[in-house]
Amino acid sequence: MKLGNEIEGDGRFVRQPNRFTARIEEGGEHPPEPGRYQLYASYACPWAQRSLIVRELLGLQEVIGVTIVDPIRDEKGWRMPGGDPVTGAEYLSELYHATDPDFRGRYTVPAVWDRTAGRLATNDYPQITLTLETAFAPWHAEGAPDLYPAALRGEIDALNDVIYHGLNNGVYKAGFATSQEAYDEAVVKVFETLDMLEERLSTRACLHGDALTESDVRLYTTLARFDAVYHSHFKCSIRRLVDYPALWSYARRLHAIPAFRDTTDFDQIKRHYFVTQTNINPTGIVPAGPELDWTAP
Structure with a gap:
């Protein structure tokens, strides 16, 4: 994993800003519509899992599509096994460069593709879940929780x-x-x-x-x-x-x-961090354990 400009001279990590921050909102360039958007996410990534949890809690599975990337990232970024069914891309980086040919940062999930506009609308992970909770309220399932009252x-x-x-x-x-x-x-x-x-x-x-x-x-x-x-x-x-x-x-x-449990994959989580982040685990060895009983009452 290459952090590039995210390490300051004093050794502090400063996360890169999100590149695509357009809002999905009524009257904007990217209006909320069923079937228009595809979410790119990883079970391994905590920022991406948020969007997967909220999508399921609110019953938006038929409103917003999802493509799950491979947990192991290489120099090209996140790979989409079998290719992306929406764009045909093999790597998420292709969608970044299709939207901004000059992009030079890390390719991050979650990200949302606008099928109509043919570009990434957002990779602004804090805003994505808020958007699902507000802009997509007309399509929430009956009885869905109000996560942002x-x-x-x-x-x-x-x-x-x-x-x-x-x-x-x-x-x-x-x-x-x-x-x-x-x-x-x-x-x-x-x-x-x-x-x-x-x-x-x-x-x-x-x-x-x-x-x-x-x-x-x-x-x-x-x-x-x-x-x-x-x-x-x-x-x-x-x-x-x-x-x-x-x-x-x-x-x-x-x-x-279920929305939390079904999007939590401990195997993918461990393989992603320990195999991908060779800057702090150069051997790529995935440790055994810990043995935790998440089903205990």
Whole structure:
């Protein structure tokens, strides 16, 4: 894996900005329409799994198509086994260059292709799930949860920001750090955030009360990877997820929901991180374990 310009001179990891940030919205260049968009995602990637979870929770499987990429990435980026049924492309990078021939960054998932416009509309992963929850509301399944209720949006956005900086991206800042100072700063923040979330979830079923929201989706995908990958591979080893009673119970409750469970593939997760990220695991050896019972009550 080549991080290129994402490592600062002081050894800190600074994630590249999203290249395609157009909104799918009424009256815009990319209006919401059933059958118009194809989502490119990976079961291995936490940012992409968010969009897969939300798509299933809201019952949008027949409204927005999906192409799942191979978990092992090479110098060409994410490969689409058998070719993409929508565009015929073999690699996601082909769609990036079809949209911006001068693109030189990492090719990231999730990304959304607009079939009508013949280009990528967005790879803005924080916005993609919010778009599914708002712009595609007319096509939500009957009884689908309101993951982004208007009355809670300010609170959801604020907590999402804390979770992103302290945990979702925080584990990457620890794992990709190339100086002791950068690592120490990041790993302390990771566990301060986990400690805060443990306390919060000790008195409620979900992050904002009893009902699932966007915040729970964002937290789950990091928790699902924590003990299997981040604890060892990213050196986030002060404590494990299973050492947090409330967080571990919460993670298992979410995993029991089909949209979460069916999009969580621990084999693909481990192979992606340990095989692809040779900058921190040069042998490419995938470790055995950990043996965790995600089905325990």
